[in-house]
Amino acid sequence: MDHTRPSVRDSWFAPVSADVFLKVLNVTLLHPFVAWIIPLCFRAEHQAFTTTPMLVSIAWATFVTLLWMGDVISHKIAYGLHREVDLSEEVIVVTGGASGLGLLIAEVYGMRGATVAVLDVADLESTDARGITYYKCDVGDKNQIARVAADIERDLGTPTVLINNAAVVVGKKLLDMDLDEVDKSLTTNLLSHFYTTKTFLPGMIRNETGGTIVTVSSVIGHLGAAQLTDYAAAKAGVTALHKSLAAELQEYPEIKTILVTPGQLSTPLFAGVKTPNTFIAPVVEPIEVAKEVIKAIDLGLSDHIGMPLYARWIDWYNVLPVGLQKISRRLSGIDASMKTFVGRRNTELSEKNGHLI
Structure with missing residues (x-):
């Protein structure tokens, strides 16, 4: 059985x-332009x-328009004005960019003429990646980050965009993990964000056009899940770090912050994971997340990107009575989804042996 991608239900209605x-x-009844077409058509009929x-x-079109305007105003109040972005002048650092979501973002910017530095302990999956400079680096090691930061400054210039994307998944119950695995997980998934941000943020502040920090967290940081104690704890910390950092950076309006909280991604990191519910919680393709991240960076915006739909409303889960929360967890199957977990490392080992598990 091919476990290189998260499993989904094999049926005609899976998509x-x-x-x-x-x-x-959003492109029909909830779009202001389309909503106003309806009364215009009635008027054309005299x-x-x-x-x-x-x-x-007319009432519906007015309501939809007010909602759209309210969303725009709310975003401006929350995140302020955009910063000017010139890709020819941007130096983009992507951690964990050797594969998956990080590699997609790095490749897109490399092909568009931006200067891109990829930091990863693994080799680049794509040897044809254009416009990318690869630096072998364990982002959980402060000394390696300092060394690579000096190399990037010398080779490419001062970084203006930092995409904290590096992650590892142990996929074991807490009692089955050894302490070295716990340390490795928390260092890579959480502490590395502190290390890279502390290293590259001062240069962004000195830059006339500011910079952008992208934090790739996870909806698991809000929910937690069995066999993901370390990962969930780290992602909850990453989300809290991002929100606190954004508050501290209010005195630097040219520094933009983007928080990404996706659900289950179709990447080797979660290979073998069973999708709890493909209707409410579909597997998210990395290219869909990459498009939203790239759009926000290009527009010079701060933002919160949650995909799929439930990821944007997950905070309401904690408002439910605890009994309903328990029932919701059982119905969703979230705590059983990791039972079929294979992971990136086991997938790579099986491929080297000439077969897939």
């Missing part, structure tokens, strides 16, 4: 999800403004 319905609504269809359609 159908709550996110698909929302995307359709209906009076006092008729019920006209009044209902």
Whole structure:
């Protein structure tokens, strides 16, 4: 059985999800332009403004427009104005960029003419990656980061965008992990964010056009899950770090912060994981997350990117009575999803032996 990708239900309706319905609504009934087309069509039929269809359609279009305007205003209040981004002048550092989401983002920016530095302990999966300079580095090692930072400064210039994406998954119950695995997980998944941010943020502050810090967290940081105690704890810490850092950076409006909290990604990191519910919690393709991250960076915005739909509303889970929370966990299957976990390391070992587990 091929475990290189997270498993999904093999059925004709597998691609159908709550996110698909929302995307359709966002370009139809929930889009201000489309909403105003409806009363215009009624008017083209010479209906009076006092008729019920006209009044209902105008009320709906007004409501949708106010929602859209409110969202724009809310974003500006929360994150402020954008910063000017010139890709020819940007130096982008991507940790954990040798594969998966990090490599996708690095390749896109490399092909678009930006200067990209990839930091990873693993070799680049794509040997044809253009515009990327690879630095072998364990981001959990402060000394290695300091050495590589000096190399990047000398070779490429002062970094203006930092994408903290490096992660490891042990995938064991707490009682089955040894302390070295715990240390490795927390260092890579949490402490590395402190190390890289402390290293590269001062240069961004000195830069006239500022910079952008992207924090790749996870919805698991809000929920927790069996066999993910270390990973969940680290991601919860990463989310808290990002929010606290954003508050501290209010005195530097040119420094933008982007928090990414995806659900289950279709990457080797979670190879073999069983998808609890493909309708509510579909597997997210890395390219979809990469597009949103790249869009926010290009526009010079601060943002919070949550995918799929439930990831943007997950905070409401903790508002539920504890009994309903328990029932929700059982129905979702989240605590059983890691039972089929294979992981990146085991997948790579099986491929070297000439077969897939």
